[in-house]
Amino acid sequence: MSTREGAPYWPALDGLRGVAMLIVIVAHAGFIPRGSGGIGVTVFFVLSGFLITQVLLRREHGLGHFYANRAVRLVPALVLMVVVVGVLWLVQGRAAGTYAEYAFASLLYVENFFPVSHALEVLNHCWSLAVEEQFYLLWPLVLPFFIRRSVQSRFWWGCMFVAVLAALRLAVHVAGFPLLSYVSLPTNAYALLMGCLLALAPWPPAWRRTSLAGGLLLLVFALAAVPFAPGQVISGALIGAGAATLLVHGAVQGSALLSWLPLRFAGRISYAWYLWHWPLLWLSGTTFDGVGALPMIGVSFVVAVASTVWLEEPLRAAWRRRSVSRVSAPHVVVD
Secondary structure, three states: EEEEEEEOOOOHHHHHHHHHHHHHHHHHOOOOHHHHHHHHHHHHHHHHHHHHHHHHHHHHOHHHHHHHHHHHHHHHHHHHHHHHHHHHHHOOOOOHHHHHHHHHHHHHOOHEEEEEEEOOHHHHHOOOOHHHHHHHHHHHHHHHHHHHHHOOOOOHHHHHHHHHHHHHHHHHHHHHHOOOOOOOOOOOOHHHHHHHHHHHOOOOOHHHHHHHHHHHHHHHHHHHHHHOOHHHHHHHHHHHHHHHHHHHHHHHHHOOOOOOOOHHHHHHHHHHHHHHHHHHHHHOOOOOHHHHHHHHHHHHHHHHHHHHOOOOOOOHHHHHHHHHHHOOOOOOOOO
């Protein structure tokens, strides 16, 4: 582990993020079965649960700063994508009103509230962003309550495990809950909570090699089993969550493979790449088109690099400088 801007930084976790992004990309391009993309998203969820809990455990700033930091990190790139895709949508002669409705839903992180069958397909990849942001609203409020009580009682640890099991049941039996779908927060909470539990009760470092090997094998198995598993999307995601939990544990102890520079770079641009790859594939009509999807994958990669280097990272750096200057500024009392 190293530090970045005073915060813990695990290079191998960037590599794992890159692995998740590549799974999503090759699935949406059509090189692996369609349900495989959900495995990559689930890896993102486990990572998010782990990392956001680590941030909150440091308690360096209040909740207002936490939410503002999330907004600076995520919103500008999302707005840029929605606006540019909207222009391309209109250029293709499509209805402005239809796009505007779903654009606002995506920007407000409620896109997953729309039934899957009625979602606007060009923006339906925003469901995972909505799930994460809804979780980010709730978990910072729950975590302090849990920490205060878990020190004195195992009952609260039991509550966390019960919550994970309940979320797993929702995910497996989603069809039995008419108000839910596989893109809702309750049916994806198991993956986020698994990451949270890993941050709260990390496994022994001695298990690192076992975790990495087991996680990689389980991830490969999940990808191989998707075409044959009942409920492909859910089954693959469930196995992927277990794989991601093992991999995160191993990665925080260090991994030469996951610290490989190309994987780390893919992880670095993963947010922007996720935002852009699906709309560009969809608007060009090359989703799941195999080799035919490669030009748009290349374009989305270039756009993602530009967004990361020229928009996201400069904004985050400016926000960090502002935060540091506010904390370190002398307090002047005026009588």
